[in-house]
Amino acid sequence: MAIKEYILSNPQLKRTVYNLIVSPMKARPRWYIRVLNYLYFFTKRKGYVYRSTRLDIVPFNSFSLGKKSVIESWSVINNQNGSVTIGHGSRVGLRNTIMGPCSIGNDCQLAQNVVVVGFEHIIDNPDKPVTEQGEEKKTIVIDDNTIIGANSVLLNGTHIGKHCFIGAGSIVTKDVPDYCIAVGNPARIIKRYNFTTNKWESFK
Numbered sequence: 491m492a493i494k495e496y497i498l499s500n501p502q503l504k505r506t507v508y509n510l511i512v513s514p515m516k517a518r519p520r521w522y523i524r525v526l527n528y529l530y531f532f533t534k535r536k537g538y539v540y541r542s543t544r545l546d547i548v549p550f551n552s553f554s555l556g557k558k559s560v561i562e563s564w565s566v567i568n569n570q571n572g573s574v575t576i577g578h579g580s581r582v583g584l585r586n587t588i589m590g591p592c593s594i595g596n597d598c599q600l601a602q603n604v605v606v607v608g609f610e611h612i613i614d615n616p617d618k619p620v621t622e623q624g625e626e627k628k629t630i631v632i633d634d635n636t637i638i639g640a641n642s643v644l645l646n647g648t649h650i651g652k653h654c655f656i657g658a659g660s661i662v663t664k665d666v667p668d669y670c671i672a673v674g675n676p677a678r679i680i681k682r683y684n685f686t687t688n689k690w691e692s693f694k
Contacts, residue, residue: 595634602640
């Protein structure tokens with residue numbers, strides 16, 4: 491049995507190891523994990539990450555950044571609940587919060603203050619603190635060449651197709667197919683590209 495599988499199969503050991511990696515009070519990797527992340531990531535990365543970015547990266551989930559991709563200042567990248575993958579030529583804008591599990595494709599543009607969170611808290615037991623009930627994790631997927639407008643929120647499990655445009659301030663709660671424009675709270679599709687007429691047309 492692999493070491494990771496052995497740790498995951500033993501709840502007490504899993505908790506001990508997790509607490510060695512992540513501070514329970516601060517809810518972020520301990521300083522020595524962050525130092526190791528920077529030593530490794532900033533020598534191996536293919537894109538660019540501004541120094542003010544908060545990288546809450548743990549070793550038990552993956553984080554990858556493609557060539558010519560940029561993560562701008564004051565953003566947060568967190569893979570504690572699932573892997574975070576960002577493709578080639580994509581840009582994560584100012585003050586974005588990206589929390590896995592999520593996958594962002596190639597040539598995507600996320601504007602300012604976008605929130606992408608691939609999990610939600612379980613609240614089934616009213617007699618138990620929410621923080622002790624765990625999370626439901628569902629990967630968020632953003633396909634290639636998609637733009638997410640400023641101040642938008644993507645909820646866990648949503649899939650946005652390729653070459654889509656999500657209007658500023660939208661709350662995405664459902665999947666958006668390829669070549670669509672969606673806006674609002676909750677986001678709804680208002681236009682879809684018609685390859686027969688070569689135009690964006692109203693969606694009914």
